[in-house]
Amino acid sequence: MDTRLGEYVDDFTRRDWQTLDPDSVEDPVRLALVGAGWFTRDWALPGIERSAFTEATVVTDVDADAVDAVASEHDLTGVTPEAFRAGDVADEYDAVYVATPNATHLEYVTAAAEQGKAVLCEKPMEATAERSERLVERCEDAGVPLMVGYRMQSDPVARRLKDLVDAGFIGDPVHVHATMSQTMLGELTGDPDQWRLDPDLSGGCALMDIGIYPLNTTRFVLDADPVAVSGHTRTEHEAFEGVDEHADFRLEFPDGVAATCSVSQNAAHASRLEITGTEGRAILDPAFYEREERELAVERGGVRMDVEVDPAHQLEEEFAYFGHHLLTDTPFHPDGRHALVDSRALEAIYESAETGETVPLRR
Incomplete structure (x- = not known):
């Protein structure tokens, strides 16, 4: 086996994209969580909390009981989807994580874009290619960064x-x-x-x-x-x-x-x-x-x-990448x-x- 292999596998979990010292971050990116299902509760929230570059501050979902439970357990502001779309607490978050059923991504990403908030949208981006195109265009027209949650790419x-x-x-x-x-x-x-x-x-x-x-x-x-x-x-x-x-x-x-x-x-x-x-x-x-x-x-x-x-915790890596690139004003991939x-x-x-x-x- 080529002896150069060690150059690539040594320090296996290194973050080759990271330039910012996590200890220097005083104000991490504040996230509004759109969707309080099992994936958000069991994987996304722990990943956000483990990352030095992000923190969750707001949660919304069509299930009011789920919002209350997540907000109470994690000390977040819980709001209805209508209040979120209206921007009632927009001053409490810098970016939005969308983890709702595929065909509802567009409406929530549109609301975030209209509020001038960066977006991390779960994949697949939408239920159809046409709606996915509209979602991308909404973010581009508003000039807000859009990242899609392919967690394997930051693994x-x-x-x-x-x-x-x-x-x-x-x-x-x-x-x-x-x-x-x-x-x-x-x-x-x-x-x-x-x-x-x-x-x-x-x-x-x-x-x-x-x-x-x-x-x-x-x-x-x-x-x-x-x-x-x-x-x-x-x-x-x-x-x-x-x-x-x-x-x-x-x-x-x-x-x-x-x-x-x-x-x-x-x-x-x-x-x-x-x-x-x-x-x-x-x-x-x-x-x-x-x-x-x-x-x-x-x-x-x-x-x-x-x-x-x-x-490595895949969601920690994904949210760390997202928060880091917002804080350093670096384009996403x-x-x-x-x-x-x-x-x-x-x-x-x-x-x-x-x-x-x-x-x-x-x-």
Whole structure:
């Protein structure tokens, strides 16, 4: 194995984007939380609180009881969605984190943009590509920064994987295999009456909710965008009627590189990302879940190296990145224009699933 590998895996959890000393931050970025669901409570809020660059100050949700509970537990100002959209407490936050059902992102991001607040919007950015475009335009027209919550891009494991690919340790990438699956009604909730199973709110299920992880992470690691896609979806369980339960799709990148991806909302919990090149391969397994420690393996010349990964809290890294870049007035990546590629790709995969044809992506 190339001795230079140590240059990339030593100090594995380093923040290669950080220039500001966390101890010097007296006034962290104040965040309004839009959406008080389980992900906000269990992962986003702890990440915000662990980050030296951010603090939560306001929370809103259509569920008044959830607002009261979160506000009380974390000493936040709780407001109704109507009060938030009206800007009643806009002086209490600098930026807005939107974690509501996909089809409601646009209205809340629009309100934040009209208030002149920076936005961190969960992915997928919206339920359709057209609404995603409108969301990006609202922020651009208002001149407010927009970051999209692709937490894998600030995860040190994914960043070191990208470093290794960029450095040529596996040669030129040839193909990618990625998978992500879970038993959604068992792991997340046993209640089939939820927004992910409502196509009007989610835009789809397996592809929209978890297919975006292999799609976007592959784009990030390869530093390339797909030029065409194809896919297939299927639904068997009655709870998933009207949305996709399982999906398989193929991404075609420039120079003939292809990614084959499989996702499921009703299969054994697993995730894996494997990138094969002309001289070796890199494997991240498990890959995409925020609640798991990831392991990275690099194979080259008949030798395999397994890298022991120091665990990092993905949401802490994401919010630290967001707050840091606001405080230093540094452009975000991933931004809204980056996320639009995913929105268009997901829509094209659904189109391919209906027509059976490969669908080219517009630039």
